[in-house]
Amino acid sequence: MAKVHFIAIGGSVMHQLAIALRHKGYEVTGSDDEIFEPALSNLRQAGILPASLGWDPTRITADIDAVILGMHAREDNPELIRARELQLKIYSFPEYIYQESKNKTRVAVGGSHGKTTTTAMIMHVLQYNQQAFDYLVGARLEGFNQSVNITDAPLIVCEADEYPASVIEKRPKFLFLHPQIAILTGIAWDHINVFPTYEIYEEQFALFLRQMEPGSVLIYNSGDTALSNLVTAEGRHLRLIPYTTPIHMIRDGVTRVFFDEGYADLEVFGEHNLLNMHAAKLVCNELGLSDEAFLAAIASFRGAAKRLELVAKNDHSVIYRDFAHAPSKVKATMEATRQQFPQRRLIAVLELHTYSSLNASFLSQYQGALEAADVAVVFYSKHALEIKRMPDLAPELIMEKFGRTDLHVFNDRARLEAFLEEQNYHDANLLLMSSGTYDGLDFPSLEKLLHK
Structure with a gap:
């Protein structure tokens, strides 16, 4: 033992x-x-x-x-x-995962955005089809008791991030998984405390591609120009499978996706989720599952925790909570909500919570990120700044960097709650985006906003 x-x-x-x-x-x-x-x-x-x-x-x-x-x-x-x-023998977390999975088929899901959801989709479909597999995923998922499972299964599906592995192993976690099948969802600069320039950040993905074994499968988002250019330069030794947004239609707030001759009506929505789904399907195909088997399973996928998670709804309003915090994720979530409910006003609240988002030199990356909202709000906690030992942010600076003169900026939770109470939610959706908690906001209590 x-x-x-x-x-x-x-x-x-x-x-x-x-x-x-x-x-x-x-x-x-x-x-x-x-x-x-x-x-x-x-x-x-x-x-x-x-x-x-x-x-x-x-x-x-x-x-x-x-x-x-x-x-x-x-x-x-x-x-x-x-x-x-x-x-x-001393291992970082991903190094040890590899030790436990040397004899398995290894699937790694990497990229700047969509990793958790794409991994969750693959896991959901495999479980639905009664396949034995191990997994590593960064969120709580419906139908799974834990976020890591290591057994004697012949397959492991891993969310694979680019963050350093440990204090003594500074290379990105995804370099230690050595997948035979990999997904890259896109490249959008993040983690500036670790990767101070875009070039340094992009190089991590170049390293990932270079070290993949010849003939391994790379499934990549061909609509991401930076990623496509990198794959062209660094992925010639791989079996390349590009993917784009699949054929779909939206009717009465429900998205129907089509693959080959089949279709499924989905519980999730948004172009980013459709891209994630296409990547997940291609992995499942590589693992021997048909499009028909994939569609039958994906129809019941309801998303990972805090990824467009439903907080409350009625006939004319919905409140969603989403993990989006990096600029590209914020834009994708905003566009998804807008496209799904084109007739409704959109009230968007973004919390600046990560080191990058609270850094004045990074804020310009959010230029236009909240443009799709009818009412746009940015919240940040002075407590979060104190913990990270960062200087205060002036509301005027935030408004300038986001490019909206009508931006509402709050750093006090009570003032934010009062503002939300004042809004009209008839034919309007509320979208709360953050990797934090808005300094302790009681999310279930927000349902009362829809009953005013």
Whole structure:
């Protein structure tokens, strides 16, 4: 029985891997200096919650087969120092995922946007068709108890991001997965705290393409010019499968998508989701599923958590919550909502929450991002700025960078809530976009806005 120790076990994905390995029968231990919900309860239920918080080098013993290092751990971590002294095998999260999947067919879903949804679509279709598979995905999904699963299945489907793997392994996570089948959804500059220029960011994707084995399958969004140019330059050794927006129609707020001779009426909508779906279909085809099998399954896909997630609705209004925060994601979500409900006014609220979005030098990337909204709002929390040790942002600067003189800017949650109360929601949709929580906004209570 393998013995595995997690340094920084409380991470949102790290603790899920720990639980998956426990379920597989491994002996799992871990440590962290802080563990929050839901990781706290999940680890306790699995019987692997550390007895005490903090770092203790005596936990690191010579009989440990693998040490898995979380992003939260620093290089001077006493447990990491001890593991190095004992010359134990130390892995970042993605490095270890590869160790567990060397003998599997590996599917990796990369790109600047749509990774979670595309991965979720593939998982949904495989499960619907009773296929055995492992997975790694960055959100809670309906029908799946956890976000990481490691078994003896012959296939693994991984959301593959370009963020550094760990404090001692600064290369992007997706470079360690070595997929036989990969998706790239597009390239749009993000994570400026890690990739200070677009050129550095783009180079990560070039590295990903270069290291793929000759003859591996690359499914890529040919409508993304930057990505297409990169694939032309770096992907000649691969079997290339381009994809675009599939044929579809919208009627009475429902999207119908067509593949070959078949069609499906969808629970999700928007051109970005149609692109994600086309990529997912092509992967499923590569895995042996027909278009007919794909369409039968995808009709019941309702999306990943916080991806155009329904908060409330009535006959003439809908409130959606979406994870969109980077400029390209904001534009895609806005356009999707506008196209799905062309007769309704659109009230859009974007929270600046990430390091990039709160950085004054990056704000110009949002120029025109909220143009499709009838009422446009930007919210940011002074608390978020303090945590990230960043200077305050002037509302006038935000208005200038977004290119809207009628932009409403709030940095106080109570003022935002009062503003939302004042709006008329008859024949109007409310779209809330953020990777944060609007400083603790009570989302379920927003339903009352539709009953005024």
